[in-house]
Amino acid sequence: MPYGFVMISGYLITILITVIVYAMLAHSLNIITGHAGQISLGHAAFFGIGAYTSALLYTGAGFPFWVSVPLAAVVAGIVGALLGIPCLRVRDDFLAITTMGIGFVVEAVFLYIPFFGGAMGIGGINLPGWFGREMSKPEYFLLILIVFILLILLDRRLGRSWIGLAWSSIREDEQAAEAMGVDVVRFKVMAFVLGSSIAGLAGGFYAHFLTFIMPQNFGFGQSIVILCMVVFGGIGTRWGPILGAIILGVLPEISRPIMEYRTLIYGLLLLAMMRFQPGGLLGEESILPKILRWIQYRPSEQG
């Protein structure tokens, strides 16, 4: 019996860690696409850059986890800035395709340059150590959860600051924002860097959890999965992308048929959500918040 319990909790903890990594990714894409209104179709590239940076620093240069993972975020942020500055000069449609192109080029670099391990990827990345032993998986989950909560608090603060206001002005009407004196390119790059570095951080956490990484983990399909979570939950809402990541991350794990037709379901969800509920589950005009508001205000109307 205890053995079975350990098995179940081991499986459960795997799902929990996977879901929280996806939630972090969806949250970071939401900063770029939801807050600043810049579409990115290559978000998995920054996830990959983080994972590879952390893996190479850990296995190649011998850095400990506590250094390699923060550096993964820094490197992903720097690459995000380097790629973002030329990208963000172009119009929104060009940006969509350019970010998609970045995704392909980054995946090709991981796949074809031997330094990155090629198709075999990189192995031997372990869970972090603390107090002289290796961290257990539940502890690792708590660590990621704490970091994620801090990131959400940071997001809250940013949302109420000048940066948040500048982002929403760019999202609503870029030309008007520029006319009002908002430095559009600077704030766009800021969103891009912040989103990329959080994705890189998620990559670092993911690499140390998986213990080996391959280029295929960070391809276009992965970018679409992340986008799907954001769209499903509600672009631009604080909790929507996280809710989307939880639902879409857990569903394939608990149902075999959903797992088999996972890609079809993602495709249909993107299609149906945008066609009938463009705001996502938690968007302003969507059904769910309307029902919640109705429940909330009904008693006061009666009284």
Next chain:
Amino acid sequence: MLIQQLANGIAIGSVYALISLGLTMVYGILRILHVAHAGIYALGAYIGWFSFRLLGDFWLSLVIGMAGAAIAGYLVERFLYSPLLHLPRIAPLIVSIGLFITMEEAFRIVAGPHTLTYNASIGLGNLSIGSFHLTETQILILLVTFVILIILWTILTRTRIGLAMRACAMDAETTSSFGVNVSGIIAVNFLIGSAMAGAAGVLIGVYDNQVWPTMGSLPAYKALAIVVLGGLGNIPGTVLAAIVVGLAETFLIGVLAIPFPRDAVAFIAMILVLMFRPYGLLGKA
């Protein structure tokens, strides 16, 4: 050797041009990045393959493939894009990506995950002069693309519909104030563009002698890169960019033997060009 590579590159570039033209025409008029266009391309290949199996005549299967793709493109416009035009531009793009993924999965579920051989006898024969060879399917591609481009060019420059199409691409609102039925012109754009994609699907199906569920994946992204290279919505620019990419791929991989994924060439070219000409090769600001 050089002429041989040139011919190979132009043959591949022609197919890219056929796929990309529909995409650029749709963008020109609706400002939508029609990612699912590559799904229409694969659908054309499947319809062509199926009708070839049924009827046994290649040319007939080409026409049926084009017609099927055209109808599918029209339906996508009517039921998915036109209700979304008032939303931010990201909405139709996401719908398009969702539709593309759904189509690929539908092909896999309906026709099976394996490749189907499209072994059609065309009746053109190979051509070889000295060491210069053109295979039957290469001649077919060059011939069909040439004919389609001539027809497209004639429609666009010599007919009233073509005039209306060009006017809509410039400014749909003004054009509609002159009494042109804009939604009809949009439908014509989708019909023509999708028929070309269907033709490209059938041609590639015969050229590679196979039809498979994810055959649209690479063209989906590559055609987008080509359309951007040519300057979104610019028809001559798109043809030029398609030929350039076809040649670049053939020469970089075939002649210089650089161990580089040929499919990344289009994107690297695109990113490089965008740095210096943010509106594409022939595009204007």
